[in-house]
Amino acid sequence: MRKEIPMILTVLAGLFVIVAKYLFAVDQLGWFTTANRMYQVMYAMFFLLGVVSLTIVHGKNIQRRRSKWIYSLILLICMYGYGILTIQQTVEGPQANWIYNNILNPTDATIFALLAFFITSAAYRAFRVRTREATVLMITAVIVMLGVAPIGDTLIHGWNNVARWFMDVPNSSAMRGIALGAYLGSFAVALRILLGLERAHLGGAGQ
Amino acid sequence: MGFLSLLAAEAKSPVWGIFVPGQAGAFIAVLIFAILVYVMINRARAGQAVREIHKIAGLEALEEAVGRATEMGRPVHYTMGLPGITDPQTIASFPVLGHVAKTCARYDTRLINTVPDVVVYAINEEIIRQAYLEAGRPDAFNPDDVRFITDWQFAYVAGVLEILAAEKPAAQILFGGPFFAEAMIFIEAGALAGAIQVGGTASTSQLPFFVAGCDYALIGEEIYAASAYISKEPILTGTVVGEDFYKFLLFAVIILGTLVATFSSNNFLATFLKS
Known part of the structure; x- marks a missing residue:
């Protein structure tokens, strides 16, 4: 039963999407849009799992003083700090926005820029x-x-x-x-x- | 004028029908495909001969990759790129992850799975846990080796680069997708770590990088045949054969459409398909 019930739910959800997407009468009921919203809500709930996973993995690193544990500490401080800040002032808040524009964006661009070097070395190997x-x-x-x-x-x-x-x-x-x-x-x-x-x-x- | 425009608006005939406008053709295409696959499944169930899938070197190499990691005493790294549970490439990657996890459990080799999506993370953890259980090694499963890093693309890249540099995996499997700019970075970082690399994706923009950088590459639809190929189940193989028949049908329509478009001023086929 552990696998049967999820399988039945999967089949029912799949059939529902087909019916809701193609059949006019069902489309008019707007169920497909409602299902999409439900998916978004569930996805948001799953984020909690991600936060728990990161906390456990990096919490253990700090607790056992594994090598580079300091980075785990920085990660947890940043994750919870930014989370609390955005809850307090939303993502459009002055400090949250500043962090996004002046720390997150340049770091992102820096990692992206690495691609140029990696492509060059890959091209050398491939050619x-x-x-x-x-x-x-x-x-x-x-x-x-x-x-x-x-x-x-x-x-x-x-x-x-x-x-x-x-x-x-x-x-x-x-x-x-x-x-x-x-x-x-x-x-x-x-x-x-x-x-x-x-x-x-x-x-x-x-x- | 306001009253007249109201009357004109009310005079509009109501829209109704069986199918959502513009979706009838797609529904018929899905139906034909489903019938073809259903026929092939039934043939397989009845014990009738079903064609075999040709040898896919990339899938054969999975065992070799894990074996190499076992010999070297180093882990295997598995990534699906930037997966999403609504993407078929991600779903096609699940059976391969299960297969790799089972092989790793059998050989007592560590498997590190990095994930940038929370839903996929939860599913992957369950797949790997079950695979270790099926291999009779539930104690060897380490939940910390299934790691959600972040859903931010280049932050995820940074996390994976650190893992590749620190753990030095002997094998890296990049399977599923969708993959974007991070694919090339992972492949090169894997090569620097000295890992044997097996890649497979249907993301056409990244395929050249997979072919150029990986030791073994699965192209496009090969990744969707993986579960049938690994399991060797005739019923699953039947679905792949049904897909091939449908492909012949589509090729026939393409050739016919090309001929009609070239030699006829009235492209009735295109008009029919669009209707």
Whole structure:
């Protein structure tokens, strides 16, 4: 029964969404919007779980004085401090807003900027000509990079058109083919859950 | 004028019908697909032959990845990117997580799962706990190794980078999605940690990075076939075969549509599909 009841609930919820989304009479009742709101409320409740998990993991780090425990302490102070501050003055409050704009945003941008270095090192690893596929990848990448950069069109007039052709024709068609297969795959997964064949989300290895 | 406009408004005919306007075509498409899959499931249930799924190297490599981590005495790191419970890629990742957790439990290897979504975090914890139980090693399950970090994208990235640097996993599995800019950072940080990497996603914008950076990559729909592939259940395989038949049907419609659009001035097929 531990798995059967959640499975029945999943199937009923799935059928409800199909009926509420496609059938006109049910759509008029606005149940789909209500269900979406219920989901949002439940999602907000789940946040408490996240806070509890972080508190337990980092609380243990502090309690047992594990290495780098000081960062756990900073994390807990920031999490609860910012939480209390925003409850007191909302996220639009002067201090909360200042912290968001001057600490959170620049830190976020800094981590994002790391991507440039990681992409460079990944490109170096990927473009080492070892296999036939890597050679094709490298040649195409050089053509497209030269086409996108101003130097390509300066060296050979019309080069950016070649690069655009690569992006618009072989690249787009391959991407759309993959996307089509992926959509059908997601369809199949949804159907398997509706029929109660897929049970991994209820725990264990799924069988 | 006000009264006249009120009359005109009332004269509007009421909108009604069986389907929500614009959704009839989608419903029929879903219905055809469901029928095809249902037929294939029934064939499998009746013991009739169902085609096998071709070998997927990325899924075969999962065991190798865990085995390597066991030999090196280092953990396995599993991430789903930025999952959401409403995303099919996330749901497709659950059976793989269960399989990896069970393999880790069998080999007595530590599995670290980092999650940036609270709902998925709760589900993942349950999946891993159950997998350890099924493997007969409930005592080996450590709830602290299933970690909710934050739902803030780059803060999550920072958290994972710290874990990769500190724990030095011997294997990293990036499976499901959706993945965004964090994918490349994880892959490179995993490579720096010396981890064997198995990746799989249907996020087309990130696929080139997976192919370029991971040792094994699953592309697009392969991730949705994972549960059928791992379980080797004929009924589950039937759903994948049904999906393939539907794909042939769609290809036929695409080719027909291309021919009609090229050679006919009246694209009746497009008009019909849009209606």
